[in-house]
Amino acid sequence: MTDLPPSGTGPLYPVNLRLAGRSVLVVGGGRVATHKVAELLHCGARVTVVAPRIEAALRDDPRLTCEERAYRAGEAAGHRFVVAATDDPAVNQAVFDDGEAAGVWVNAADDPERCSATLPARLRRGSLLLTVATEGRSPALASWLRGRLEEEVGPEYAVLLDVLAAERDRIRAQGRSTEGLDWKGALGSGMLEEIRAGRIDAAKEVLRACLSSSSA
Numbered sequence: 001m002t003d004l005p006p007s008g009t010g011p012l013y014p015v016n017l018r019l020a021g022r023s024v025l026v027v028g029g030g031r032v033a034t035h036k037v038a039e040l041l042h043c044g045a046r047v048t049v050v051a052p053r054i055e056a057a058l059r060d061d062p063r064l065t066c067e068e069r070a071y072r073a074g075e076a077a078g079h080r081f082v083v084a085a086t087d088d089p090a091v092n093q094a095v096f097d098d099g100e101a102a103g104v105w106v107n108a109a110d111d112p113e114r115c116s117a118t119l120p121a122r123l124r125r126g127s128l129l130l131t132v133a134t135e136g137r138s139p140a141l142a143s144w145l146r147g148r149l150e151e152e153v154g155p156e157y158a159v160l161l162d163v164l165a166a167e168r169d170r171i172r173a174q175g176r177s178t179e180g181l182d183w184k185g186a187l188g189s190g191m192l193e194e195i196r197a198g199r200i201d202a203a204k205e206v207l208r209a210c211l212s213s214s215s216a
Contacts, residue, residue: 012133028049050075052069128153182210186207189210
């Protein structure tokens, strides 16, 4: 039996895009496009949806620009990021080719061969973002691992992040450096347990005590 060559995209360089206020094009108007749009709106992108048929959930959203028509050759060039969410390989290919010609990153849903950017499985807890990627080789594994993370990383981690960020901002506002402080030691000192028990002030006290001892 001949071994099959590895599928997928090959090694990926991880990066997070800042899309707030920037123009993003979504080509496709069905269920997959709806899912992609929700994440883009969460990130503050200015989203235009183009498809011959667009679901009502998208058409009725005042935050979107929706145009019920076919994709026009070359229009990917007018955006910072493009998502192709159609079931037509020819359309996905056209969008990808236009993006390549214009230097615009393109993600094609479930079509790694027509992606210059892939979208990992994601778990959000407030400002905390965890991602899982498999170089496009097994979206099912990425999704399964995200489910495992959902069980392990609950909403208390969002509170933990808020407490840490607030203390970091407080120290910097005093003109002090946050480098060299024992943040990792503080994280292992029982802060999370205090937060899980609803004792946020106690968690803050633990954090400050640990940081104070490390700066002494």
